[in-house]
Every structure is written in C-alpha cells, then in structure tokens.
Amino acid sequence: MNKNWIAIDWGTSNFRAFLMDENRCTDSVSAPCGLMQVHDRQFAAALQTLIQPWLDQSPQLPVLMAGMVGSQQGWCEAPYVSLPAGGEQLARHTAEITTPWGSPCRIVPGACCDSTFGLPDVMRGEEVQLIGLAALYPQADHCVILPGTHSKHAELHQGKILRFSTYMTGEIYAVMLGHSLLGRDLPQAVEDDAAFTLGVQNARLAPCLSNALFSARTLRLNGTLTPAQVPGYLSGLLIGAELLQLPAKEAWIVGSPTLNGRYHRAAILSGIQLHPADGNDCFIRGMSQIYQKLNGEQL
Template identity: 50%
Template sequence: MKNNWIAIDWGTTNFRAFLMQGSVQVSQINQACGLLSIEQGQFASTLQTLLQPWLEQHGALPVVMAGMVGSQQGWHEVPYAELPCSAGDLASRTLAFQTPWGSPAWIIPGAHGMSQFGQPDVMRGEEVQLLGLAALYPASRHIALLPGTHSKHAAMRNGEIVSFSTFMTGEVFSLLTQHSILGRALPEQQDSQQAFLLGVKTTGEGAPFTHLIFSARTRRLAGEISDAHIHSYLSGLTIGYELQAIPGGQHTWVVGSPSLTARYQLAASQMNLELSPVNGDDCFVHGLWQLLPLLQGNKS
C-alpha cells in the first residue's frame, strides 16, 4: 500500500472527502450530495464518480468512511458501538468491504449510549472527531462540544468516549427561522453581534425553551431588536441555551469549522465559559488516521 488514502465524511446533506498522504491533507472535495440525494443502489457509482480524479491519479486507494453513510438510510448499515468506546472498539466493529473498482473500503460504526440526562443517544461521525481530538491533544480527560445541526457534548477518559448528549441546536434554529411565526415576513437579515449577545444573555434567566423563543417576537414588537437582526437573536438564543448545559470551571474544547467555533466562543465569553477551538476537519482526518492501522491489521 502506498501512503495515500481517502478519508470521507458522508452525511445526510453533505459529502466531504480528503485525499490524504499519511496524516496530511493533500486535497479536498465538498459536494452537496448527502445521503438524501442518493438513490438506493447508487452509492458505489456516485462515490466512484466523485473520486474519479484521485483514483485515476493514484489507483484504487483505501477509502475510510464515517458519518450517516453507515446508518439505515446509508450505503451499508453498521451497528453502533456501545459506550464506553475506544479506538479499538470502533475498529473491531467497522465494516470492511471492497468497492466495485477494487478499493479496500471501511465504514466506521457510530456510537450509542445514555446521555447525561438519561436519554438514549447516538452519533455517527463525531466519534471519529473525538478520537482525533484525543490524538492531537492527549490528556486523561476531554470535555468537547461539537456544534452543528445536531450538536454533541461529549466526555472522554484516557482516549475513550464515555458519554455524550445531542442538542438539536442547528436544526431548531433552521426550523424557527424558516418555518415558524418568529421568522415570518422578515426583511433581508444582517448579522448583528449585539442581537446575538442579547439572545445569549436572555438564556441566562433559566426560562424554558418554548417560552424563551417567544421573546424573539415580543422584543421585535417592542422595538428592542431590529427586524433585520431576528436571525442573529435566534442564533444567540439557541446557542446560548445549548451552552447552559456545559458546566463552568472545566476546560472545554469546541470542535468544528472556524466560523462556527468562533460563534460559540463569542457566546461562551458572555457566560464565564472558556472554549478552546479545534478545527473539525483536522480532528476528523486524525481520527481516521488513528483507526487506519487497526483496520488494516484486522483485515490482514
């Protein structure tokens, strides 16, 4: 095997692939062709088309995938690994197969456990980012926040994922801005740091969420927020509400895109929380890079 391989995060709405040379990203493909846009039976041919330039140049490279591609709606369903969950646990439950064009391929399982609030909870893809975080910044404990459509709050000990909780922050923000009365008949929206921080601050009163969000309407009626800043205010409310669940006084990583982690850091600065940002792509590829030798070892 050459030192090149391909790391893929294939989610519900997006496809992201990284051409790797060892642990270094060489090239990247982002396409809005998540699972929902792929007809059943078309995963292999879609993937081959997407990766064509790299395959032509490098041959049938190993392909390591994570994310919703391993779900019921994905290419091959890969049952969740149970918490607590180490790199070895994930590797031993990974699905190995060969693509029609001859690449060795793997789909990493997601993880399943009970959240800190006693709910059953699941993730697919973030478990890889967590492994990458622990590899990049070794420590006996990690608390990490992975913001997004379905944000995850996770705890790790000695590199094992021990618990996590999902917050539907990004999706709820979309629902409120696109489909609720709070987002109706708005002019073009402008980003307002002031409105965002007012939203964050408003979450500090302990109001129940379904009450809290109505303040986007009443503050607008009262002229406290401009019609052009409603999305910023709702962003502050939803992110601030999520951050209320992070206990203060402990070091917390925030893993994601630079723009999203900066937004969470801004919110946290109003709440006596300190978040250290880490690039989510770096964590993802480093997580898969940790797993790759274990996968190749299993296979041989």
C-alpha cells in the same frame, strides 16, 4: 498496511474525501454530493466517479468512510457502538463492503450512549473528530462541543468517548425562523452583536425554552429588537441555553469559523473558556487513528 489510502466523510448533504499518505493528507476533494443526491442507491458508482482521479493512479486504494453513509438509509449500516469507546472499538466494529473496482472498503460505525440526562443519544461522523481531537491534543480529559444542526457536547477520558448529549440548536433555529410566528416578515438577517448578547443573557433567565423563545416575539413587539435583529437574538437564546448545560467551564470546540465565533462570544458571556480546533484536522487524524488500528486486519 497500505501507506496510501482514502479517508471519506460522506454525509446527507456533502461529500469530502482525503487522499492519505499514512497520516498525511496529500490531496482532497469536496462536493455537494451527499447521500440524498445519490439516485437508486447507486453508492458505488457515485463514489467511483468522485475518486476516479486517484484510482487512476492506484486502482485499488483502500477506502475508509464515516458519516451517514453507515446509517440505515446509507450504503451499508454500521450499527452504533455503545460508549465508552475509542479508536480501537470503532475500528473493531467497522462494516466491510466490497467495491466493484476492487478497493477494500470499510465504514466507521456511529456511537450511542445514554446522555448526561439519561436519554438515549446517537452520533454519526462526530465520533471520528472526537478521537482525532484527543490524538491531536492529548490530555486526561476533554470536554468538547461540536456545534451544528444537531450540536453535541461530549466528554472524553484517556482518549475514549465516555458520553455525549445532543442539542437541536441549529435545527430549532432554522425551523422557528422559517416556519413559526417568530420568523414572520423578517428582512435579511444581519450579524448583530447586541441582539445575540441579549439572547445569551435571557437564556439564563428563562429555564424553559418554549417560554424563552416567545421573547423573540415580545421584544420585537415592544421595540427592543428590530425585525432584522430577531435571528441574532434567537441564535443567542439557543446557544446560550445549550451552553448552560455544558458539564465543564472549559471545552474544545470543533466547528466552522462562523459557528465557532458565535459560540466563542456566547461562552465569554457564560464564563466558559473555549479552545478552537479545526474540523478537517480532527477528522483526518481520527480516521488515521482508526486506519492504524485496522492495520492488522489488512484493510
């Protein structure tokens, strides 16, 4: 096993790479060079440019990648692995690609399952953070929220991912504000605790989101909300509706400080206890787990 290697999270909009010395990150690179910015599928050339300073030191560093780079629209498809699965299953189903400069390179697959509600569900990238979280904070069972455009609620047992459910919280927020009646003629949004709290509370009243969302209009019409408060209210409504479905009263949350803060406030109002974990730490640890499992395969 090569003790030096590169862990990469390559998504639709962003690229992040970590230079690793065994389990330890010694350097990192972050760039707005998501897969959408790569022209004519020139993924190898794009990657080489981004990590060239490290290759200059060690020309054939092994590379382990995760995220949308392994999707149908990515560099090379690494088909979804069915749950339950842990680091070992993910390692076993990595997709192997060759690089023009000779680095061994693999892509971690996404995961699929039937959600708590019996509908098919998929994730790609988050599975690494989940494996990493379980390794960083070992316990028998984990309930985890990965907030974002497509927020995930996952359940783990003995470090294996059992199942998860996706909530389009971030995307519904963005498209309703940007393109529906709810967002018409709004001034710059302000972080507003009162409006956010009201949103979380009202999510409990209205079981159907297509009804609850309309209250962002009526509460503005009747003067309860100022136009500047509408985004905060909508955020509370969507996060509140999501948290109503969480399968436990205690969960880990792996997200940015801003999002974690919002979920934390909503969780308190919903009687849920959240433990924050750093997204980069979880990713790095998860990739290390998978890289170790690949050890025997001489990545």
